[in-house]
Amino acid sequence: xxxxxxxxxxxxxxxxxxxxxxxxxxxxxxxxxxxxxxxxxxxxxxxxxxxxxxxxxxxxxxxxxxxxxxxxxxxxxxxxxxxxxxxxxxxxxxxxxxxxxxxxxxxxxxxxxxxxxxxxxxxxxxxxxxxxxxxxxxxxxxxxxxxxxxxxxxxxxxxxxxxxxxxxxxxxxxxxxxxxxxxxxxxxxxxxxxxxxxxxxxxxxxxxxxxxxxxxxxxxxxxxxxxx
Ligand SMILES: [Zn+2]
Numbered sequence: 001x002x003x004x005x006x007x008x009x010x011x012x013x014x015x016x017x018x019x020x021x022x023x024x025x026x027x028x029x030x031x032x033x034x035x036x037x038x039x040x041x042x043x044x045x046x047x048x049x050x051x052x053x054x055x056x057x058x059x060x061x062x063x064x065x066x067x068x069x070x071x072x073x074x075x076x077x078x079x080x081x082x083x084x085x086x087x088x089x090x091x092x093x094x095x096x097x098x099x100x101x102x103x104x105x106x107x108x109x110x111x112x113x114x115x116x117x118x119x120x121x122x123x124x125x126x127x128x129x130x131x132x133x134x135x136x137x138x139x140x141x142x143x144x145x146x147x148x149x150x151x152x153x154x155x156x157x158x159x160x161x162x163x164x165x166x167x168x169x170x171x172x173x174x175x176x177x178x179x180x181x182x183x184x185x186x187x188x189x190x191x192x193x194x195x196x197x198x199x200x201x202x203x204x205x206x207x208x209x210x211x212x213x214x215x216x217x218x219x220x221x222x223x224x225x226x227x228x
Contacts, residue, residue, distance in 0.1 A: 038061050040095050041065070041095065042069050042097040043066070043097075045099060051063075053190065062081070064078055070152075093179060094160055098156075098181075099184070099185060100149055100182060101186075104120075109148060153180040156180075161204060162208045171211050
């Protein structure tokens with residue numbers, strides 16, 4: 001039987017020693033609780049290591065990962081993560097991070113039947129449909145693929161901004177801000193797509209405004225009174 005996984009337990013022992021060597025209270029502090037400033041939504045791809053590439057430590061990043069970093073209103077998993085991060089952890093920034101060379105985005109670009117994966121890939125194919133004119137105009141297939149990775153990130157940011165919990169908290173606290181990034185694994189660089197959160201929010205509120213509930217308005221009023 002292949003016991004290569006046992007290396008992981010050896011690694012774990014070394015990691016514990018290393019951490020305690022640097023800070024004797026590391027694990028007792030870790031166990032006290034979390035208040036991360038960032039929610040990271042990224043791809044499950046094994047080559048994209050969120051904390052490592054961002055230089056963050058345990059407790060600093062709340063993480064959700066799935067194939068091609070998709071956020072869909074009918075997916076309880078991602079929406080529960082976002083709602084918890086926004087309402088309870090009160091994260092200040094939500095980052096959707098895609099990556100060039102994404103297998104999920106690549107699969108979505110080929111119109112073939114992939115069985116159980118179809119409903120998931122359809123969410124990315126829908127992004128292609130929205131931007132079909134722009135994408136079809138790109139002759140180079142690699143560039144078209146890279147652009148779909150970026151547009152997919154942008155659309156998932158929009159899906160997050162559509163959520164009531166995000167709009168409601170932003171009105172009251174001026175947070176969270178939603179960011180769209182792409183990781184380029186050929187260079188290791190994180191690229192900021194400069195998503196204009198405020199502009200997208202005001203644009204989509206014409207259709208998706210979910211902030212008229214009386215409790216949001218009364219909280220906003222209270223906040224304004226405190227500031228006066
Ligand atoms: Zn991927």
